[in-house]
Amino acid sequence: MTIFEELRADHDKQRELIDQVLATSGASEERDRLFLNLKKQLEDHALAEERYFYAPLMKFDQTQEKARHSVAEHHELDELIEALSNAEQDSPGWLTHAKNLAHKLLHHLEEEEKEVFPYAGKFLGDDEKSSLGSDYRKEMEKRTSP
Numbered sequence: 001m002t003i004f005e006e007l008r009a010d011h012d013k014q015r016e017l018i019d020q021v022l023a024t025s026g027a028s029e030e031r032d033r034l035f036l037n038l039k040k041q042l043e044d045h046a047l048a049e050e051r052y053f054y055a056p057l058m059k060f061d062q063t064q065e066k067a068r069h070s071v072a073e074h075h076e077l078d079e080l081i082e083a084l085s086n087a088e089q090d091s092p093g094w095l096t097h098a099k100n101l102a103h104k105l106l107h108h109l110e111e112e113e114k115e116v117f118p119y120a121g122k123f124l125g126d127d128e129k130s131s132l133g134s135d136y137r138k139e140m141e142k143r144t145s146p
């Protein structure tokens with residue numbers, strides 16, 4: 001699979017996880033489990049995506065700005081995850097933070113898929129798209145294996 005297909009597959013997992021987190025209520029084992037799963041998925045994804053997608057895009061003057069913008073959004077998502085980690089899960093503020101995270105995450109994923117991916121596709125060769133996809137998946141598997 002290409003880097004775009006690999007990233008989209010993980011984006012779909014993230015969309016599903018944030019929906020599941022928002023469907024929980026109060027401090028519960030389920031909310032905690034889902035949130036920790038989402039947190040790990042987002043952290044692993046951002047690290048691998050920055051290494052195997054955005055770093056190669058930094059080579060091209062034309063794609064640097066989009067790559068930097070997306071990496072900056074990763075940092076915003078990190079801050080929201082941190083706020084959620086520090087909030088009491090049964091407080092009204094937790095759900096507010098979770099909804100804000102969902103909004104920012106969904107915006108980020110849509111922007112990547114609709115704007116960054118098509119633009120980046122013009123600069124990455126077919127072989128590079130495949131090799132980056134393979135490298136990305138190997139990194140994700142390494143990070144998720146026990």
